[in-house]
Amino acid sequence: MTIFAMVSTKDSLEYTELAIESFFKETNLEDNSKFILIDNDGSIKQSNLPHKEKIELIVNKVPLGFSANANQSIDQALVSNSDLYFLNNDVIFTKNWYEILKACPSNIVCTPLCNREVEYVASVSNVRKNSIVTALHCAPPPFSLNHYMGKSAHLNAIVEAHQIAVKGLFPVLHVPFFCVKIPSFVLKVVGKFDEEYGQGGGEDFDYCLRCYLADCSIAYAASSFMLHFGGKSTYESESEKNRQALRESHFRKVFLNKWGQELYDLTMNEDASILDRRPELKAMMDQNKISDFVKTLVGSREVKIHL
Structure with missing residues (x-):
């Protein structure tokens, strides 16, 4: 079995509907697949839900953060021995x-x-008038919905060109979990997300580092390209903006206390200057010995891998 899980909030319902439409259009599901939609705040009217007959709806009694929502999905995946795809609701799923x-x-x-990682521009031109009629600029998130609407053909052209040009896996220290596949094997070894981070973030980078401590890996499946609007149920929504600064301060403190200054700088601050100061660490990264790299920086710290 394969489990797909997505979380929706009242501030991002229009993105949820678009994500679901593109998911079922572009995803060739096996017969034993399950799609779970988590209604985080009781805002979904099931009668208006696209493809509702294919969806298992879970309504939270109280709003939960990323970690807690992901963990209830992990529970289901572990029971059924399934791979888990945990999905943002502010994305457009694309071919393949x-x-x-x-x-x-x-x-x-x-x-x-x-x-976020690769910026593209696609345009449709009027050859006779030598002018651009419409264009889609896939800029880094946050990305507005009205910049995309009516331009799905542009995105399809971008994806087709991308998949021809880019192949393979790109191993990295960490990735944002906007659309993540966590295989059953990894779930059994690493377990759940650390809920100490609260609702602000940081738990995905924490999970990546724990994977490396468990001798698993993190990578971009580079041929796959999707559009991510970014933050539509977190920092971009009006009801969350005022609280995000406090949440970010909290998760940064949790991460720093757990992983230490060097890994904090590398992940949270995107400061790789340690590689210039310590050539043995740079050599590990150059050789994709990322597990050794993480273990070296963790040192004698006691970090629990499986949660």
């Missing part, structure tokens, strides 16, 4: 996204590339 991630090895947590 699932087939590419599905082919990743069982010890690798993988995600697609998106407009």
Whole structure:
């Protein structure tokens, strides 16, 4: 069995509907697949839900953060011995996204590339008038819905060109879990997300580092490219903006206390200057010995791998 799980909030319902439409259009599901939609705040009217006959709806009694929502999905995946695909609701699924991630090895947590990592522009031109009629600029998130609407053909052209040009797996220290495949093997070894981070973030990078401590890996499935609007149920929503600064301060403190200054700088601050100061660490990264790299920086710290 394969489990797909997505979380929706009242501030991002229009994105949820678009994500579901593109998911069922572009995903060739096996017969024993399950799609779970988690209604985080009781805002979904099931009668308006696209493809509702294919969806198992879970309504939370109280709103939960990323970790807690992901963990209830992990519970289901562990019971059924399933791979888990945990999905943001502010994405557009594209051709072959699932087939590419599905082919990743069982010890690798993988995600697609998106407009956060690769920026594309596609245009439709009027040749006779020598002018651009419409254009889609896949800029980094946050990305507005009205910049995309009516331009699905542009995105399809971008994806087709991307999949011809880009192949393979790109091992990295960490990835944002906007659309992540966590294989059953990894779930059994690493377990759940650390809920100490609260609702602000940081738990995905924490999970990546724990994977490396368990001798699993993290990679971009580079041929897969998706559009990610970004933060539509977190920092971009009006009801969350005022609380996000406090949440970010909290999860940063949790991460720093757990992993230490060097890994904090590398992940949270994207500061890789340690590689210039310590050539032995740079050599590990250059050789994709990322598990050794993480273990060296963790040192004598007691970090629990399986939660």
